[in-house]
Amino acid sequence: MPFNHKHLLGTQFLSPSDITTVLDTAESMLEISTREIKKVPTLRGKTIINLFFEPSTRTRSSFEMAAKRLSADIINFSKETSSMVKKESLKDTVLNLEAMNTDALIIRHSSSGALHFISTFCKSHIINAGDGAHEHPTQALLDAFTIRQEKKNIEGLRILIVGDILHSRVARSNIFLLKKLGAEVTLAGPPPLVPEEFKKFGVDIDFNLGRALKGADVVMMLRIQLERQQKNLFPSIREYRNLYSLTRKRFRSAKKNAIIMHPGPINRGVEISADLADSAKSLILKQVENGIAVRMAVLYLLLGGKEREITD
Amino acid sequence: MKLLIKNGRVIDPASGTDDTLDILIERGKIVDIKTKIDGDGPKIIDASRLVVAPGFIDIHTHLREPGQEDKETIHTGSLAAAKGGFTSVACMPNTTPVNDNRGIIEYILSEAKKSAVVNIFPIGAVTKGQKGEELTDMADMVDAGAVAFSDDGLPIMNNYLMRRTLEYSKLLNILIIDHCEDTNLSSGGVMHEGYYSYLLGLTGIPSFSEEIMVSRDIILAEKTDARIHIAHLSVKGAAELVREAKKKKLKVTAEVTPHHLFLTDASLENFDTNLKVNPPLRTKDDVKALIEAVKNGVVDVFATDHAPHTPDDKEVELDQAPFGINGLETAVSLFLDKLVHKNIISLQKFIEMISTNPALILGFENKGRICIGADADFTILNLRKEIIVDVNRFKSKSRNNPFHGWKLKGAPEMTIVGGKIVYPF
Numbered sequence: 001m002p003f004n005h006k007h008l009l010g011t012q013f014l015s016p017s018d019i020t021t022v023l024d025t026a027e028s029m030l031e032i033s034t035r036e037i038k039k040v041p042t043l044r045g046k047t048i049i050n051l052f053f054e055p056s057t058r059t060r061s062s063f064e065m066a067a068k069r070l071s072a073d074i075i076n077f078s079k080e081t082s083s084m085v086k087k088e089s090l091k092d093t094v095l096n097l098e099a100m101n102t103d104a105l106i107i108r109h110s111s112s113g114a115l116h117f118i119s120t121f122c123k124s125h126i127i128n129a130g131d132g133a134h135e136h137p138t139q140a141l142l143d144a145f146t147i148r149q150e151k152k153n154i155e156g157l158r159i160l161i162v163g164d165i166l167h168s169r170v171a172r173s174n175i176f177l178l179k180k181l182g183a184e185v186t187l188a189g190p191p192p193l194v195p196e197e198f199k200k201f202g203v204d205i206d207f208n209l210g211r212a213l214k215g216a217d218v219v220m221m222l223r224i225q226l227e228r229q230q231k232n233l234f235p236s237i238r239e240y241r242n243l244y245s246l247t248r249k250r251f252r253s254a255k256k257n258a259i260i261m262h263p264g265p266i267n268r269g270v271e272i273s274a275d276l277a278d279s280a281k282s283l284i285l286k287q288v289e290n291g292i293a294v295r296m297a298v299l300y301l302l303l304g305g306k307e308r309e310i311t312d
Numbered sequence: 313m314k315l316l317i318k319n320g321r322v323i324d325p326a327s328g329t330d331d332t333l334d335i336l337i338e339r340g341k342i343v344d345i346k347t348k349i350d351g352d353g354p355k356i357i358d359a360s361r362l363v364v365a366p367g368f369i370d371i372h373t374h375l376r377e378p379g380q381e382d383k384e385t386i387h388t389g390s391l392a393a394a395k396g397g398f399t400s401v402a403c404m405p406n407t408t409p410v411n412d413n414r415g416i417i418e419y420i421l422s423e424a425k426k427s428a429v430v431n432i433f434p435i436g437a438v439t440k441g442q443k444g445e446e447l448t449d450m451a452d453m454v455d456a457g458a459v460a461f462s463d464d465g466l467p468i469m470n471n472y473l474m475r476r477t478l479e480y481s482k483l484l485n486i487l488i489i490d491h492c493e494d495t496n497l498s499s500g501g502v503m504h505e506g507y508y509s510y511l512l513g514l515t516g517i518p519s520f521s522e523e524i525m526v527s528r529d530i531i532l533a534e535k536t537d538a539r540i541h542i543a544h545l546s547v548k549g550a551a552e553l554v555r556e557a558k559k560k561k562l563k564v565t566a567e568v569t570p571h572h573l574f575l576t577d578a579s580l581e582n583f584d585t586n587l588k589v590n591p592p593l594r595t596k597d598d599v600k601a602l603i604e605a606v607k608n609g610v611v612d613v614f615a616t617d618h619a620p621h622t623p624d625d626k627e628v629e630l631d632q633a634p635f636g637i638n639g640l641e642t643a644v645s646l647f648l649d650k651l652v653h654k655n656i657i658s659l660q661k662f663i664e665m666i667s668t669n670p671a672l673i674l675g676f677e678n679k680g681r682i683c684i685g686a687d688a689d690f691t692i693l694n695l696r697k698e699i700i701v702d703v704n705r706f707k708s709k710s711r712n713n714p715f716h717g718w719k720l721k722g723a724p725e726m727t728i729v730g731g732k733i734v735y736p737f
Contacts, residue, residue, distance in 0.1 A: 012511075091627050111629035112513040113583030132631070133513030172513060197510045 010135030140173035155182035163222030320359025367399025367689025379408025397724030548601035620710030648722025
């Protein structure tokens with residue numbers, strides 16, 4: 001299927017067939033990373049900038065590796081060491097970098113919609129690596145890829161997302177994507193972090209984790225951030241852990257072959273017990289591994305052009 | 313100099329006039345109104361097929377001077393007002409420094425005298441520096457020319473202070489204007505809290521942050537028997553509260569802006585910073601309720617909340633952008649097209665809400681009416697003129713207007729201030 005998009009801004013803008021195209025393309029990318037020489041010439045001569053205005057371990061390295069395995073030239077930009085500390089604006093920063101004849105910009109920014117703003121004046125392809133609380137589409141795509149690997153089919157699966165839904169771009173991108181592929185999605189977490197309005201996206205909400213876990217095929221845990229407590233969105237980490245930490249005992253309510261996912265970084269012993277995070281049920285590191293193949297697929301579909309070969 | 317406006321359809325809601333009349337102007341005042349006045353000597357304006365209304369008054373404008381002259385000046389703001397059909401504007405005190413003393417009032421009025429083409433009426437700050445702590449010397453500022461008081465976008469959260477403000481305002485019989493927002497509830501918000509804020513991952517400003525403060529203001533207005541004007545009503549619940557207050561005959565008035573009547577939160581889907589405004593654009597239901605509130609008299613006044621910002625201010629991430637819509641040059645055409653031509657309200661009602669009522673609320677005895685002895689401020693409308701909004705042709709220094717490209721029917725044809733034609737320029 002053709003992938004007719006200039007940018008990847010969010011999963012809400014993808015059709016079910018777009019999503020399948022990315023996932024299928026990622027299947028063929030997966031093998032490249034297991035070769036002795038982990039490189040194909042597909043994007044040779046393309047210039048990509050990793051523009052990260054927010055800290056990142058996984059996403060940034062993953063995009064960099066994906067680009068390199070496709071032979072693109074990629075450089076990294078980070079806000080802290082840029083002229084943004086001299087108050088250069090976002091628009092000027094992007095325009096100056098783009099003047100170096102870039103083909104794609106991979107952008108993470110703390111403001112929701114920052115990429116929409118950039119797309120109004122930027123000629124390069126733009127790939128969203130996370131904008132505020134809005135979207136993180138490659139995370140949702142790699143999550144779907146990982147689920148599909150384990151469960152074959154996403155349609156009809158019962159998927160539970162637990163934690164700070166309100167502030168989570170991962171939750172939003174996953175909700176939009178999983179609903180498009182026909183999954184049943186339930187959200188769990190303290191009421192201030194799981195607004196009832198989310199039901200309008202076609203999901204169920206259950207504030208009680210124990211109850212919500214019953215019959216789940218997939219459990220996605222989200223990182224809980226300490227600053228939410230300072231805003232009184234929940235009373236304390238202690239109370240949060242007592243109510244929403246995924247422990248072995250609680251996890252028994254889920255289906256026998258249920259899997260655990262987490263976009264990282266994890267707070268060991270807070271949203272998930274350490275032993276469970278490291279158990280065979282947990283696909284946390286598998287997600288990271290798959291991330292490279294999914295991002296290779298995204299880069300290829302946006303920049304590659306139809307005439308190019310995926311394999312060498 | 314004499315001026316004679318001939319053959320216009322003169323509409324004056326204050327006297328219930330709607331007739332083809334001639335108006336003779338001398339030394340800035342109306343000296344005669346008759347079916348036929350023979351023009352011998354005075355300059356004649358042919359207003360046939362046009363509507364002659366008492367000059368429009370914007371009770372809620374930001375002129376940015378002193379201190380933010382990159383966004384707007386008293387001069388450019390007055391040109392925008394004239395082009396938009398306004399003969400008088402009341403300007404909010406959130407300048408740099410804040411308009412919280414006689415010196416700033418005098419500065420604004422002296423600049424206005426030098427460079428403004430419309431009447432400029434300063435609104436003083438209720439508290440020093442708009443900090444919500446200490447009252448300003450209101451009597452001194454009224455003496456200097458303040459026509460109302462408001463802390464504008466930094467509303468007084470302290471109920472004790474609001475009580476004392478309203479009590480003290482009675483001494484001067486001066487209007488207190490409140491931007492109703494509980495800033496604890498709205499903190500960090502950039503748009504209306506609801507489906508779209510959750511979809512877009514943006515922090516929301518809940519409806520009840522406005523409702524709670526409107527309700528507080530109404531309770532205090534009742535207890536103190538003072539006058540309070542609710543700025544830019546944006547939500548259904550607040551309109552209901554004002555309706556109840558009016559039933560009780562409290563001295564509560566309210567205004568509404570074009571953007572809250574004609575746009576909704578759904579339009580933020582593309583994260584356009586020109587749609588970032590406070591109070592935020594609300595839902596379809598709110599828009600419906602506001603239009604009802606206009607029709608049934610719950611809302612007294614149309615205001616622009618003209619809030620100019622430079623492209624550099626607005627060409628940033630949505631959460632970094634300042635709030636505000638540049639409104640003086642589009643308001644009248646929007647109201648004519650969307651309300652009058654759609655038969656939602658009558659032309660008389662529109663003029664009442666944009667001229668008669670603001671004059672009454674601000675206590676301008678010689679404005680907002682067409683009668684012998686009144687100030688010769690007129691807005692002449694061409695109801696058939698079709699325009700396409702083009703921000704690049706604005707007289708305002710700024711361009712932040714979300715109606716760019718809209719096709720509208722009905723526009724100001726001429727603006728006359730104190731017997732002088734100030735628009736067309």
